Amino acid sequence: MTDPSRLLAHLAAHLGAAHVLTDPVDLAPHLTETRGLRRGHTHAVVRPADTEGVAFVVRACAEAGVPVVAQGGNTGHVGGGLPQGGIVLSLARLNRLRAVDPVNASITVEAGMVLADVQAAASEAGMLFPLSLASEGSCRIGGNLSTNAGGTAVLAYGNARDLVLGLEVVLADGRVWNGLKGLRKDNAGYDLKHLFLGSEGTLGLITAAVLKLYPRPVSRAVAFVGLASAEAALALFRTLRAEAGPALTAFEYIVPFGLEIVLRHRAGARRPLAGAHAAYALVEVSTTRSDEEAGTLMEGLLARAQAAGLLADAALAASEAQANAFWDLRESLSEVQKAEGASIKHDVSVPLSRLPAFLAEATRACEAAMPGLRVCAFGHFGDGNIHFNLSQPVGMDRAAFLAAWERFNRIVHDIVAGLDGSIAAEHGVGLLKRDELARYADPVALDLMRSLKAALDPGNILNPGKVLNPGKVLNPGKVLNPGKVLNSGKVLPDGGAGAAASCGVSEASTKI
Template sequence: MTAQNTALVEALTARLGEGSVLTLGSDIEGYLVETRGLYRGEALAVVRPRDRDEVAVVLQECARAGVPVVPQGGNTGLVGGGVPSGGIVLSLARLDRIRDLDPVNATITVEAGCILKAVQDAASAAGYLFPLSLASEGSCRIGGNLATNAGGTAVLRYGNMRELTLGLEVVLADGRIWDGLKGLRKDNTGYDLKNLFIGSEGTLGIITAAVLKLFPEPKARVTAFVGCASAHAALQLFGRLREQAGDHLTAFEYMPDFGLEIVLKHRPGAVRPLAERHAAYGLIELTAPQQDTDLQGQLEAILGTALEDGLVQDAAISASDAQSQGLWALRESLSEVQRLEGGSIKHDVAVPVSRVAEFIETAARACEAQMPDVRVCAFGHFGDGNIHFNLSQPVGMDKAAFLAHWERFNRIVHDIVHGMNGSISAEHGIGLIKRDELVLYKDPVALDLMRSLKRALDPQNILNPGKVVASVLPQ
């Protein structure tokens, strides 16, 4: 380290304590590697503050030294947004307190290091629901959920993190603290500052706490797994459910036949939910806050008519919580088992709901035309237009040789998304993996506004540099 960097580490150690500043290679290794192994960074140290004031100290010292700061939560991101390229890794894991739960206001105030599952459990203990649900909820942290504007499986009913958040506490690049922890559903006193920071991936400020919305805990629930002849049939079924079930419709997840088959192949104990194979599958869930709501009868009636009309070929409806969990496990295992099929080129995109089926079929044909044996695994959240359009390597192909085609397939998929007035990043963020793609597809005026915000809030470019629009700023 240079003398300046050594002085910074010594200053942070003196102010926060030795246990809060890690410098040994064996201690910091886990903070340098992206969860999928696509990126590996380097850092001077990992700093583990205990509260927002210590976060402010870190920012003050790093701003004085002109040293970059990369925030990390659970390090479960999928786009390289938490990978450092020198400087300090700021781990928020020790900011894990639930500060308040207001049952009348239906809010919970939590620190950024809280694991998502802990927030869900705290809400449930009070008889409420915090509805954000992700496959990584046992390890991802609220700060990262906010920084990426996480979505998950319940966006259809409850919205993503932006819709679930009422207030924030943020430490700015110079160490100042913005206290916006208000649990207000109406507040027109100027600009809505919190939405600058949600989804900014730590490039504008470090989120240290948030006021989140709570909802009545569901007392009735029913889950179904249905087989359809095509993505278009599944989309028609979704429209019918949305119309006839209304707010009871909480989730509608889409899986292709290939996706279900690799789950059955690799997940121990997985059971085929339907007697025959189908081209497309829907995982449906209805919920209600009243125990006596006949959701099963409602769902049976809707699916019965859909069967008669040919939208559904077969269906299985859960008769217990255990059966419901078993159906959900099929969907939640899909992301994990893909790696067991070799290399996977992933696209997290969104198009208007009305065009999701068209997108899946158009993009699949285009990719298969370029590589006939590629295996398309397009799945995701039909109800909000978010499709994880992933490509598994052809059987027998070398993994590295397949992944070398990533940019080629990006252009194919993202061009189709852009042509449908969609987004190349739906819920995972931009990070490193899409920073150059953003320049290709984002409206130039929007990019200019984003750069102006970055310069105004982080003039030294020390907050997670190299990510999102920071990649086009001088470093």
């Protein structure tokens, strides 16, 4: 590896010394994540201003054999953006809105644009960009795409991957793949963008994206519902989904302990229902039709559900302020957990039909494993994603509780695996779940992932050590259906063109 000081001098000469940070005070915000569970280290943080600058940095680091870890807002939860040496490449300066096309219902943005700013730009064009997260005021769209973020609107609009039409990506050798097409149909070869979406910066660095926009709802209604059980929540969800169809835009689940700690620690929080219940749901419906009022739709849905015995009580927000207050009860859950001591967190998903069984079995097993432990389960019930968090017993030593993390991983993740679920639903794998992935993933899937990593990043400089453990790539060089889709890359000999033309194929069509 090249002397880091020489590399940094080379980068500073190109980017400007002000954008190659080495002072410990400047580095500090880039070395920890929001949970504060681990700390990284780096030679420097570099801040290119455009795609050409990103490509220059990656190319220089590749030549020097120095790892590159891309960062956006650094709001991740699994250590995916923490450097373990090498260079941190901040995408914060790539924050421009490149284009808005309301007719094509698309927006082209750079990777460093804050998610809330993308939402605002779409709104100014009379459209909706539906990706919504609690950290949307600080997270950046490149990070959202590289982790395939979920959020509260997955039920209606899908994950981040479902919202992308095209990408611009800097590859591990510094080349730039320009896939910024706003097409909804394009079968011209492999769909390359899906290699990079959710890959956590291990295969290439996303620098810009063409994103889907949607009609902006003209009205929405939000209700807070009291339920008898998780089974009742599933029954209510199925009924609302059948009756409301695409108008059902959110169905969030909260256990009683979760609601109680929000009411205890969140300033201004008010109890949404008069009585106590075994489970709660936050439900939202929205409509883009001017002749349909979401409040009227929600009233009918809740009245019929209550008459059918599917819910115990419900409060329909009477104003936008109250609707936002209901949402705040849900979105502040992660933050208020800190006031209850340490948390062991699991971001998991199971098939929706098995979600009540997971909640019951995992709760029983964890409470039996540690008396006094408090389960704080909440999340995106409608798409099967639950944040199954565990708060330490009152009075227990924090370090002693966190030392049990691996033990609870075995309990929770074994149950998830037994129900055909995923141990990484929306936060990604990163460093925190890397070894868990090696334990639970299909061996063939792991081999395919390692093969992709070796092909796209043979020098292993892009976020090394994240997502995948180093491992041997099996069956290298095997080819399926050779000659289809792609040719071998060789130029045809003199006689080849004529042979191709005689079969009705032009010479140009035989070359890539």
